Amino acid sequence: DAKTTQPPSMDCAEGRAANLPCNHSTISGNEYVYWYRQIHSQGPQYIIHGLKNNETNEMASLIITEDRKSSTLILPHATLRDTAVYYCIVRAYTGTASKLTFGTGTRLQVTL
Amino acid sequence: DADVTQTPRNRITKTGKRIMLECSQTKGHDRMYWYRQDPGLGLRLIYYSFDVKDINKGEISDGYSVSRQAQAKFSLSLESAIPNQTALYFCATSDPRTSERGYNEQFFGPGTRLTVL
Numbered sequence: 001d002a003k004t005t006q007p008p009s010m011d012c013a014e015g016r017a018a019n020l021p022c023n024h025s026t027i028s029g030n031e032y033v034y035w036y037r038q039i040h041s042q043g044p045q046y047i048i049h050g051l052k053n054n055e056t057n058e059m060a061s062l063i064i065t066e067d068r069k070s071s072t073l074i075l076p077h078a079t080l081r082d083t084a085v086y087y088c089i090v091r092a093y094t095g096t097a098s099k100l101t102f103g104t105g106t107r108l109q110v111t112l
Numbered sequence: 113d114a115d116v117t118q119t120p121r122n123r124i125t126k127t128g129k130r131i132m133l134e135c136s137q138t139k140g141h142d143r144m145y146w147y148r149q150d151p152g153l154g155l156r157l158i159y160y161s162f163d164v165k166d167i168n169k170g171e172i173s174d175g176y177s178v179s180r181q182a183q184a185k186f187s188l189s190l191e192s193a194i195p196n197q198t199a200l201y202f203c204a205t206s207d208p209r210t211s212e213r214g215y216n217e218q219f220f221g222p223g224t225r226l227t228v229l
Contacts (some may be wrong), residue, residue, distance in 0.1 A: 043116070043202050043220025044155065087154060099145075099170070100218060102154030 004088045009107040012082075018075040020106050022088030025069040031090045033064060034100070035073045039084040044102070047073065047086075078110045115139045116221035118203050124227045131190040133224050135203030144186040145204040145218065146170075146178060148197075155202060161186055193228040200225050 005023040012018040024033065034049040048055055048062045050071070055062045061074040075082055087105040116137045125131050135144065142163050147155040147170075157170030159178040167178060175197060179187045190197055204218040 041200060041223060041225075043204070043223055044218075045220070046217045049217075099157055099160060100155075102147075102156070104152070104154050 004090055004103055006086075006088050006103065006106045008104065009109070011109050011111060012075075012078045014079055014110055014112055015077055018073075018078040018082065018108055018110070020073040020075075020086050020088075020108065021070065022073070023070045024088070024090045027068050027090050028092070031092050033062065033068075033071045034089040034091055035060070035062065036087045036089065036100075036102070037082075037084040038087070038105070039081075044087065078108075080110050080112070082108065083110045084108060116203060116205055116219055118201075118221040118224050120224060121222065122225045124229065125193050126229050127192075127194055129193050129228075131193050131226065133188045133201055133203075133226070135186045135188070135221060137184050137203075137205045137219075137221075139205055139207070139219060140183075140210075141205035141207035141219070142183060142209070143206045144180065145206075146176075146186065146188045147202045147204065148172065148199040149202065149223075150199050158188065158201075190226075190228075193226075195228045198226060198228045 032049050032051050035047040036044040038044045048057055048060050050062045050064055064071045085105040085107050087102050089100050119134045145160040146158040149155045156172050158176050159170050160168050161180045164180050177189045201224045203221040206218045
């Protein structure tokens, strides 16, 4: 699996957009980008995933660069409840295994 | 009711004791996983199972064993607990047959905080 690099921490004002970057320069053509978050020692929660097109769901948007070497998770209007550690994971879309490799993630602090 | 439950939620034990952590799921998923998380670090995979007859080691399986008693139950055992096994343990499930979000969408339990003295 491709390795990912994320900043250790970020701050964001409540109501503003939170843009969380992730570098994955060694990503392979069959690998997807997944984002999970973990709120204060709870179990991680799936947010979104994508291959090469930008994706949006009710929680967030995912922007993947054209060369697929980096991506950005966007929380359009961050709230205090979005304070969490966000993990970027690159993983092949395969039916033979579903093992996720979690790095140290980005700790997002949303403030008033 | 939660889809993935873990018992106990907290456990304090002594070095050398045998400990079992249990995970149950009502999602009907075929794949189950055990992870551990140390303070300030990401999750690391201990064991995973794709069905009742399938058990696979993860990246840090030494000192642990598992049992898949049924599709819905996956237990993690520490045969002789040691202090460096003090961590937060998570169980997770997935099922590529039913996930609309891809093979790698996993559903996590609330975690078990284990302290080995």
